[in-house]
C-alpha cells in the first residue's frame with residue numbers, strides 16, 4: 038500500500054528520520070517511540086505536510102511526481118488542530134465536501150457519527166479542545182481516503198467520544214479496508230489493541 042524510498046528528514050541540519058526503504062501493507066498501524074523520536078514528523082511527512090528528501094508512493098501514486106493524486110488518497114488530522122477562528126464547522130465541512138466530492142448523505146452520516154451537530158454552526162473560536170478535535174477527525178474521514186493519518190486522535194476526548202472513535206476506526210477498516218496510521222500516548226481501546234500493528238521509531242528509522 039505505502040512504499041517509502043530513501044526517505045530522510047532533517048531540521049536545521051539535524052537528521053530526525055533516515056529510512057532507506059519501508060513497505061507497509063494495508064492495516065491499522067500505531068506508531069510508538071520516545072518523546073522527540075520523530076513520530077509526528079513521520080506522520081506529517083506521509084500526510085504530505087512537510088518537505089523531505091526521497092519519495093513515498095501510495096497505491097502507485099508518488100507524492101513527489103503526482104502530489105494531487107497522492108493526497109486524494111489521504112485523510113489527515115493533526116495532534117492539535119487549529120482552524121481560522123471566524124470559520125464555522127459547516128464552512129469547513131462544506132469546503133471538504135466540495136474538494137473531495139463527498140455525497141451529501143455521507144456528510145450527514147459523519148456529522149451524526151461524530152456528534153458535532155449541536156455546535157457545527159458556531160465559529161471555531163468558540164470550540165473547546167475536544168470539539169475541535171472531533172471536527173478534525175470528521176474532516177479526516179471525508180471522501181473515503183484509503184489511508185487516514187491521525188496524530189494523537191484520542192487526546193482531549195471524553196470517554197464517550199473515545200469509544201466512538203475507536204469503534205469507527207475498527208469498523209472503517211473492517212468494512213472499507215481503509216488503513217490507519219496513528220500515534221498515541223494513551224492506553225488504547227481493547228478492540229483496537231487486537232487489530233493494530235505496531236511501528237516503532239528507533240535510531241531515526243522505523244521498525245515493524
Ligand SMILES: Nc1ncnc2c1ncn2[C@@H]1O[C@H](COP(=O)(O)OP(=O)(O)OP(=O)(O)O)[C@@H](O)[C@H]1O
Nearest residue numbers: 048049053070071072073074075076077078079238
Ligand atoms: N518544526 C520543527 N523545527 C525544528 N525541529 C523540529 C520541528 N519539529 C520537530 N522538530 C524536532 O524533531 C524531533 C522529532 O520531533 P517529533 O515532534 O516528530 O517527535 P515525537 O516523537 O512526535 O515527539 P512526542 O512524543 O514528544 O510528541 C525533535 O527533536 C523535535 O525537536
